[in-house]
Amino acid sequence: MLRKIRIVLAAVVFVCISLLFLDFTGAWSPKFSFLAGIQALEAVLALNLLVIIALVLVTLLFGRVYCSVICPLGILQDIISAPGSRKHRNRFSYKKELPIVRYGILGVFILLIILGFTSIAALIAPYGAFGRIMSELFAPLYGWCNNLLAAISEHSGSVTFYPVQVAVRSLPTLIVAAVSFVVIFAFARIGGRLWCNTVCPVGTVLGLLSRFAIFKPVINESKCISCGICARGCKSSCINPKEHSIDYSRCVMCMDCIDNCTHGAISIAAAPCKSCKTRPEPAANDEAGDSSADGGRRAFITGALLAAGAVTLKAQKKDADGGLAALQDKKKPRREVPLKPAGAQSLRHFSSSCVACQLCVTECPFGVLSPSTSLDTLMQPEMNFEKGFCRTSCNRCSQVCPAGAIKPVTVEEKTSIRIGHAVVIPDNCLPASQGQSCGNCSRHCPTGAITMVDGPMDKKIPAVNTELCIGCGSCEYHCPARPYPAIYVEGHLIHNQI
Numbered sequence: 001m002l003r004k005i006r007i008v009l010a011a012v013v014f015v016c017i018s019l020l021f022l023d024f025t026g027a028w029s030p031k032f033s034f035l036a037g038i039q040a041l042e043a044v045l046a047l048n049l050l051v052i053i054a055l056v057l058v059t060l061l062f063g064r065v066y067c068s069v070i071c072p073l074g075i076l077q078d079i080i081s082a083p084g085s086r087k088h089r090n091r092f093s094y095k096k097e098l099p100i101v102r103y104g105i106l107g108v109f110i111l112l113i114i115l116g117f118t119s120i121a122a123l124i125a126p127y128g129a130f131g132r133i134m135s136e137l138f139a140p141l142y143g144w145c146n147n148l149l150a151a152i153s154e155h156s157g158s159v160t161f162y163p164v165q166v167a168v169r170s171l172p173t174l175i176v177a178a179v180s181f182v183v184i185f186a187f188a189r190i191g192g193r194l195w196c197n198t199v200c201p202v203g204t205v206l207g208l209l210s211r212f213a214i215f216k217p218v219i220n221e222s223k224c225i226s227c228g229i230c231a232r233g234c235k236s237s238c239i240n241p242k243e244h245s246i247d248y249s250r251c252v253m254c255m256d257c258i259d260n261c262t263h264g265a266i267s268i269a270a271a272p273c274k275s276c277k278t279r280p281e282p283a284a285n286d287e288a289g290d291s292s293a294d295g296g297r298r299a300f301i302t303g304a305l306l307a308a309g310a311v312t313l314k315a316q317k318k319d320a321d322g323g324l325a326a327l328q329d330k331k332k333p334r335r336e337v338p339l340k341p342a343g344a345q346s347l348r349h350f351s352s353s354c355v356a357c358q359l360c361v362t363e364c365p366f367g368v369l370s371p372s373t374s375l376d377t378l379m380q381p382e383m384n385f386e387k388g389f390c391r392t393s394c395n396r397c398s399q400v401c402p403a404g405a406i407k408p409v410t411v412e413e414k415t416s417i418r419i420g421h422a423v424v425i426p427d428n429c430l431p432a433s434q435g436q437s438c439g440n441c442s443r444h445c446p447t448g449a450i451t452m453v454d455g456p457m458d459k460k461i462p463a464v465n466t467e468l469c470i471g472c473g474s475c476e477y478h479c480p481a482r483p484y485p486a487i488y489v490e491g492h493l494i495h496n497q498i
Contacts, residue, residue: 002268003255006068014075020400021134021362022142024164029363029400036359036402038070039127040202045118045353046404056209063213064206067196067252073126073184074196074203074252076133080188081235090232090260092192094240097247102197102204109201116348119378122355126200127402129180131357132379136177139362140166169361170371173379192235197250207249214270217257219244223265230257230266330386331483337491338372339383339471341390342417343398343406346494353405354380360397360406366390368473369397383419385473385489392446392472415447416498420471420491422450422464428486431459441475441487447498450475450487462487468498 016032023029036042043051055066067074083089105124112121122128143166150161168174187195196203210216219230221244228241234257238250257266337347341360344350356379361369366388369381381397383390392415398406409417422441430438432455441462442450449468455461462475464487471489479485 003259006065006253006255010069010075010078013070014072014079017072017130018134018138020359021131022139024143024146024362026363026365026396029396033359033400033402035070036127036357036400039402040066040071040206041125042127042355042357042402042404045355046402048404055206059206059209060213062215063210063248063251063253064203065253066206067193067203068254071126071202073130073200074193076130077184077188077193077195078235078254080185081192090229092232092234092237094231094234095191095237097250098198102207105199106201106204113352116352118352118354119356119376119380122357122379123176123180124199124201125355125357126202128355128357129184131355131359132173132177133181133184135358135362136169136174137181140168165367170373170379172373173356173358173371176379191237193250193252194237196252197236197238203252210251211249213248215268216248217246217251217253217255217266218269219246220265220267223263225263225265227263229260229262233257233260330485332384332386333476333484333488335488335490337420337493338374338377339420339473339489339491340495341369341381341383341397341406342395342414342419342470342495343401343409344419344495345407347491348493350405351377351380353403355403355405356380357402359400359402363396363400365394365396383473383491385477389473389477392470415470417495418470418492418498419495420489421466421469422471422475422487423490424462424464424487425484426455426461426486428481428484429455429461430481430486431461432456433481435459438480440478440480444474444478445469446472446474470498 013035016028017035019028020032020036037046037048038051038055040052040055043055058065068078069075083091109121109124112118143164146161147163147166150163153159153161184195187199193203197207219239224241224244226241226244231237231239231241235254236247236250236252238247239257240246255268258268340347340350356371358371358379358381361371361381368383368385368388368390370384371379372382393411395409395411395414398409398414401407426432430436435457437459439452439460439462442452447468447470449465449470450462451465452460453463471491473489476485476488479487
């Protein structure tokens with residue numbers, strides 16, 4: 001029963017988090033973005049003390065249930081490693097821990113975070129890797145399926161579905177996502193939770209805590225016949241049937257061993273552990289121990305189910321207020337300082353906190369955010385205005401960021417945050433290059449920072465009041481000059497307010 005409850009809860013969490021990256025209507029983010037906020041590494045980077053304390057307490061009580069229930073990458077590995085036939089069942093075996101590999105990777109990971117190379121460390125961050133896999137590999141498939149339904153719907157005269165644009169946002173990010181998926185897939189098929197217990201830094205840290213967990217699987221030697229079925233079905237390869245011991249630092253509390261044991265020799269019980277790998281003495285009263293453990297387990301899972309909430313489907317029409325259609329054949333200007341969204345506070349803060357999960361990129365309704373291709377900020381989102389501009393009425397990216405790289409800001413606060421300023425290139429402007437009047441940038445500036453002044457050939461050219469400009473990119477997006485715009489936005493190292 002405990003295993004079935006765990007599977008149901010994990011399925012709900014996995015589906016809800018996956019839809020955060022797949023759903024292009026934005027209907028899911030207000031309901032389930034909190035699931036991104038309770039991911040372990042992201043909570044640490046965001047200094048979310050309540051989540052950190054809760055995860056530590058849960059791990060000290062029940063072991064690494066986080067890896068089996070909350071972590072989407074861990075659940076994805078369970079899906080991949082699930083036996084597809086009788087031939088693939090019970091294919092695992094006990095393997096000794098690889099402490100040099102585990103703690104070596106953890107040490108390098110922490111060092112990269114401290115030195116500010118978060119974009120490199122994010123390559124093995126579990127939630128970030130899962131986000132890239134979903135947004136770069138599965139989201140396009142989801143979009144193509146939607147467009148197919150939209151074509152069928154249009155042919156039948158229905159408006160139930162509408163087409164969406166599907167494009168590769170960044171080739172390097174796509175390659176990283178594809179390589180990550182192939183490696184994780186191979187690890188999961190060959191060794192179950194091998195990635196979690198050798199590469200994942202979050203799994204290593206939680207493994208240190210889970211050694212001291214109160215409730216854990218216990219092997220009753222009086223009932224055990226040493227058949228080894230539990231070890232052959234353990235995807236963490238942490239059960240040693242010869243010594244009747246369990247390596248609790250690698251056990252992810254999937255409870256498969258309890259279901260697989262036909263003699264009832266394994267149960268969840270509160271028992272002290274003499275060391276990280278030796279077996280604890282079984283409780284004197286097995287039935288009482290099982291009852292107590294089941295009660296504690298059910299209380300935890302029931303609370304988590306209530307927190308996850310009910311899964312509700314809701315379609316919402318994409319918000320695209322005003323503006324012109326995206327202009328074609330427009331090249332991205334070269335910026336000295338990349339643009340980061342309002343709430344990022346500074347380039348340094350954003351770069352050191354972002355795990356490149358791509359959730360903000362997916363949630364941006366105007367296509368402003370895209371993964372960076374620069375080596376120092378690889379895969380981390382930056383703003384560009386070829387497809388749209390940053391509306392002052394939208395603050396969605398700041399509401400969904402789980403790592404605190406983009407701090408939450410209200411719509412009112414956003415209108416006064418200066419993330420950059422517009423720069424005019426007179427030679428590219430239509431009055432100078434073609435002798436035609438324009439003024440698009442001035443007409444579409446939401447803050448009135450651009451005015452038209454006398455220019456060549458008795459034509460008006462734009463002038464920017466940088467004190468009023470907030471860097472929204474409306475001027476750059478609406479500029480008709482080709483191939484490069486006559487006005488573009490330069491980013492600020494540190495954001496400030498008007």
